[in-house]
Amino acid sequence: MDRLRERQGQVITAAVITLLVLVLLATGEKESLVIGVITGSAYGFLALGLVLIYKSSGVFNFAQGEFGTVAVYTLYLLHFDVPYGFALLGALGVAVLMGVVVERLVVRPLFDAPRVTLLVATAGVALLSIAVQIWFGEATARPVGRALPTLDRFTVLGVQISDQRLLLLGALAILAGLLAWFFNKTNLGLAILGSSQEPTATELMGISVKRLSTIVWALAALLGGLAGVLAVPETGGFAPGVLTVAFLIPAFTAAVLGGMTSLPGAFLGGVIVGVVEAVATSAPIFEDIPGSPGTLLVFVVLLIVLVARPQGLLGKAG
Amino acid sequence: MALVEVEDLRVSYENPVLLGVSFEVEEGETAVLFGLNGAGKTTTVQTIAGLLKPDAGKIRLGGTDIAGRPPSKLVPMGVALVPEGRRVFPALSVANNLRLGAWVRRANGSEVDERRELVFEYFPRLSERVDQAAGTLSGGEQQMLAIGRALMSKPKLLLIDEASLGLSPALAKTVFQVVKRINDDGVTVIIVEQNVGVLPYADRVLIMEKGTLIFSGVGDEIQDANLRESYLGKAEE
Numbered sequence: 001m002d003r004l005r006e007r008q009g010q011v012i013t014a015a016v017i018t019l020l021v022l023v024l025l026a027t028g029e030k031e032s033l034v035i036g037v038i039t040g041s042a043y044g045f046l047a048l049g050l051v052l053i054y055k056s057s058g059v060f061n062f063a064q065g066e067f068g069t070v071a072v073y074t075l076y077l078l079h080f081d082v083p084y085g086f087a088l089l090g091a092l093g094v095a096v097l098m099g100v101v102v103e104r105l106v107v108r109p110l111f112d113a114p115r116v117t118l119l120v121a122t123a124g125v126a127l128l129s130i131a132v133q134i135w136f137g138e139a140t141a142r143p144v145g146r147a148l149p150t151l152d153r154f155t156v157l158g159v160q161i162s163d164q165r166l167l168l169l170g171a172l173a174i175l176a177g178l179l180a181w182f183f184n185k186t187n188l189g190l191a192i193l194g195s196s197q198e199p200t201a202t203e204l205m206g207i208s209v210k211r212l213s214t215i216v217w218a219l220a221a222l223l224g225g226l227a228g229v230l231a232v233p234e235t236g237g238f239a240p241g242v243l244t245v246a247f248l249i250p251a252f253t254a255a256v257l258g259g260m261t262s263l264p265g266a267f268l269g270g271v272i273v274g275v276v277e278a279v280a281t282s283a284p285i286f287e288d289i290p291g292s293p294g295t296l297l298v299f300v301v302l303l304i305v306l307v308a309r310p311q312g313l314l315g316k317a318g
Numbered sequence: 319m320a321l322v323e324v325e326d327l328r329v330s331y332e333n334p335v336l337l338g339v340s341f342e343v344e345e346g347e348t349a350v351l352f353g354l355n356g357a358g359k360t361t362t363v364q365t366i367a368g369l370l371k372p373d374a375g376k377i378r379l380g381g382t383d384i385a386g387r388p389p390s391k392l393v394p395m396g397v398a399l400v401p402e403g404r405r406v407f408p409a410l411s412v413a414n415n416l417r418l419g420a421w422v423r424r425a426n427g428s429e430v431d432e433r434r435e436l437v438f439e440y441f442p443r444l445s446e447r448v449d450q451a452a453g454t455l456s457g458g459e460q461q462m463l464a465i466g467r468a469l470m471s472k473p474k475l476l477l478i479d480e481a482s483l484g485l486s487p488a489l490a491k492t493v494f495q496v497v498k499r500i501n502d503d504g505v506t507v508i509i510v511e512q513n514v515g516v517l518p519y520a521d522r523v524l525i526m527e528k529g530t531l532i533f534s535g536v537g538d539e540i541q542d543a544n545l546r547e548s549y550l551g552k553a554e555e
């Protein structure tokens with residue numbers, strides 16, 4: 001019975017993706033597909049972080065986007081002085097550090113506090129982070145460079161792709177593979193999954209769940225950082241709190257698509273949300289909608305999922 | 319020699335629950351801990367396993383006081399608990415449940431493989447379901463997996479909390495028989511039970527009531543039909 005329900009989720013997911021791809025190819029929205037997959041992967045990484053923290057600490061982490069914004073800021077500051085690759089590593093390193101500091105200074109002292117207290121505390125971290133950015137950097141938008149400044153274009157399956165985007169798509173595929181490997185094949189990855197399902201049993205295996213909590217926040221921050229450095233250079237510029245403002249709701253939608261429990265579901269959800277948003281932004285039939293139809297459609301998706309399938313596409317009921 | 323010595327153990331949640339419990343279990347024994355719901359059996363074994371910190375008292379393992387040490391220290395020393403309600407990792411496969419059970423032995427791959435083979439010998443049914451998600455196993459299979467997972471850490475002392483709960487009498491007997499084999503292979507066992515079907519496998523019987531130990535006996539004392547009448551009549555369902 002359980003397995004049947006799991007299958008049902010997989011069938012729905014496959015159907016949604018096939019439908020999206022068919023519509024895109026039929027309407028000539030191939031470009032949206034590429035942009036959507038890239039932005040959507042960033043949503044997916046952020047959503048993975050949200051789900052990991054939700055399962056480990058029991059809260060929605062309002063500061064999840066800020067791990068990404070801080071990484072983008074670091075990338076921006078570093079890329080004047082050091083090669084882009086080092087700037088990227090530095091950016092991710094700072095994001096991870098922020099994750100560890102937040103866990104040590106905010107999450108751990110509130111270990112036994114009601115979860116709503118911790119929830120408010122994560123919102124506090126996000127607000128503090130944005131305030132610091134405005135304080136030091138003023139509230140202006142800044143440009144941030146791409147990994148490959150040249151714009152050579154290739155045609156892949158009839159879609160025009162710049163080498164920057166090709167690089168991104170390759171990096172995304174590798175990252176997704178690495179994550180799948182980490183959670184399925186390594187002791188640490190399995191321990192994190194285990195502690196999200198049965199914390200007491202995890203403790204009984206001789207695993208320190210408190211120590212795992214630090215690792216989970218570091219990993220979530222790394223994922224947030226990745227989301228930032230992958231997606232923001234694509235858009236050309238950023239302002240304080242960029243990932244909180246522009247990415248957190250789509251990422252939340254992605255996490256809900258995954259039922260707030262399934263990691264592959266959250267990542268796939270991110271890609272779906274990204275593609276839907278990109279299509280709504282560029283497709284002619286949405287031209288008459290005032291404001292930003294992309295954002296609107298993301299909310300519509302969120303509402304539909306919450307009403308029709310609250311357990312998510314790949315999540316289990318109950 | 320006593321492998322486990324519990325001395326004047328006191329544990330509380332909001333209120334005191336263990337009011338000074340003392341007992342010993344010899345190396346190589348199977349001890350059965352009886353008592354009604356709420357007597358404090360789970361609290362006792364969870365404290366021995368390091369999940370709860372005692373207010374006072376001593377727990378000695380092979381002479382070393384281990385009271386208050388966390389499971390991350392105790393599992394490597396050879397203490398493993400099969401918790402009440404099994405607590406398998408439902409979304410992980412049988413193989414990965416066992417792999418996490420071997421966490422403290424993870425540096426030694428060949429030892430982990432040996433342990434897994436041993437677990438499959440005790441519970442052949444698990445070997446037929448290695449790739450199945452633990453949450454989709456039957457109750458009996460989950461209990462086997464929970465015991466097998468605890469064995470992966472190579473314990474000297476195996477604590478089992480309510481192994482037979484929710485199992486058919488036949489399945490409960492199968493589980494008791496495997497526990498007997500595990501004990502014969504050198505593991506000291508303390509098993510919490512409300513099912514007197516476990517009595518034939520017991521070397522020692524401990525009985526708790528309202529946070530205190532009211533009986534501890536071995537050999538003839540626990541064959542006595544009076545034992546059933548005076549202490550266990552109430553426990554029989």
Ligand SMILES: Nc1ncnc2c1ncn2[C@@H]1O[C@H](COP(=O)(O)OP(=O)(O)O)[C@@H](O)[C@H]1O
Pocket residue numbers: 331332335353354355356357358359360361362
């Ligand atoms: N987490 C807890 N918080 C507060 N009281 C508890 C908790 N767990 C158990 N108790 C109380 O401690 C007493 C002993 O419980 P327990 O050790 O589970 O008994 P048993 O396993 O013998 O049924 C009971 O009165 C129970 O209500």
Ligand SMILES: [Mg+2]
Pocket residue numbers: 359360361402480
């Ligand atoms: Mg109990």
